[in-house]
Amino acid sequence: MSATDQVSKEAMAPVGGESGGLPSPDMMEAAEIVLPCRDFDASLEFYRHTLGFKIETIYPADSPSTAIVFGHGVRLRLERGSDSAAVTLRLTSADPAFKAPIDLVAPNGARIIIAPKGMGYTLPPIDQSFVFQPIGETPDWGAGRAGMLYRDLIPNRQGGRFIASHIKIPVGGPVPDYVHFHKVRFQMIYCKAGWVRLAYEDQGEPFIMKAGDCVLQPPEIRHRVLECSDGLEVVEIGCPAEHPTMVDHTMTLPTDRFDPERDFNGQLFVWHEADKADWHPWRFDGFVYRDLGIEAATHGLARVRVAKARGATGPVMETASHKGEFLFFFALSGHGSLVVEGEGRFDLSPGDSTVIPADTGFSIDSAADGLEVLEIGLPAEA
Known part of the structure; x- marks a missing residue:
């Protein structure tokens, strides 16, 4: 040698x-x-x-x-x-x-x-803790992908298992996005304010998601943000917190194929339109909710609802709890109070968010002008 x-x-x-x-x-x-x-x-x-x-x-x-x-x-x-x-x-x-x-x-x-070579992401173990993230008078916005501004709603990421972001684009017009997809377990976007025009693989022509609407993005579905209004605001929830965004340079959207029932890694695409929803009694008296169709599309992986108070509800005497791995609330409009066992009482204003750990009692009530909240829970049956 x-x-x-x-x-x-x-x-x-x-x-x-x-x-x-x-x-x-x-x-x-x-x-x-x-x-x-x-x-x-x-x-x-x-x-x-x-x-x-x-x-x-x-x-x-x-x-x-x-x-x-x-x-x-x-x-x-x-x-x-x-x-x-x-x-x-x-x-x-x-x-x-x-x-x-x-x-x-x-x-x-x-x-x-x-x-x-991995599956694209690592799912950290369940690590639940209570989080209350107020929007405050000077929200902390950071620059993210494609020129969007991001506000972190779960700073501790629940041990890396979940991420929730409040995203906005102050000045509307064409969005410098590209056809891409995410290697992810769960991901949804709720439109809080304004509108955004989107295109999704095999889902037909581009459509406009308005305030109150929601989309479920199944794992690896190709999509693109095309344009938006001034003052667009959305709430995005993903699991796990860190997952790759992959660019597809070969696909053009919209695709020639239309297949709304296509299965993407065990999930279906959902575009929930708020003005077509039915309302039902919620877990707390004085509130009603609309279901966003995500429980059926994910086969029970997640449940997403929007609940609103019909006027003032007053202090809630009974508490609720859950047995799942994740329960998240985001205040959309109105004002109210959140009471969490062992943590205290918190005022709720638009933009505030919270994560409630399993087996923790909590209650929500509304002030006179009515409270509206987005609720995400995994798994659905919990």
Whole structure:
């Protein structure tokens, strides 16, 4: 064995952790050159608009920190962070026997990461806690994907299992979006104010979602935001909190195919129109609710309702609780009070939100001008 061969073998040894065996080269699917970026947003704009790269994947949506772009025969993985002295090459393997990432150093000093191909997201364990997130006088809005402004409604993410975002676009017109999809367990969007024109895979011509309407986005359905009104506001709930957004550069929306009953990974697409809904008595006296059709479309994974008070309800004497993994409320309009066992009483105003843990008693009442709340629960039967 030559000295050069010896150096190469030593340099390619796995670094840290359990090394296991290298996957077969025939099972390698993709390679990415990893480029840390001190200014992630400026770097992404440079590679896209100055150099002509296209986005393949970007996440998380509310504050992107990783983007995979491709073009000119190469794929780059832009990661928010400090500059790196050495080049990193990241590869993924479809070998089913390959379970844990391997970290290598090449003879030229480049870092090589080989990672198993995953389902696109990791579902963290259930980690429930009480959250009350008031909108306050100066809401904290941050820049997110496609020029949208995001407000975090669950800062602790319930251990990474759920994310809820209040999203707005102050100035309407065409939205700089692209055909994309999400690798996600559950995702829905409720329109709080204004309107937005959307297109979805196999769901016909683009349509306008108005205030009070809702869409369920089944996992991996292709879609695109086309335009919106001034002052658009939506509430988006996703599980898990971190999931990839993938760009589809080959599909054009709307598609020629119309299949409203198409199954997308066990779920159906839903466009709920508020002005067509029926109302029923809710869990608290003086309230009625409309069901948004998501329980049936997800086969019981989630239930989504909008409840409203018919005038003032006064203090509620009885409490409710749940046995599920997630119960979330967002105040849409009006004013009222939330009382949570062991936590106290909270005033509810439009834009406030809360997460109620399982087996925790709570009640909601309404002030004179009537309260309206969005309710999301997983699973539905809980």
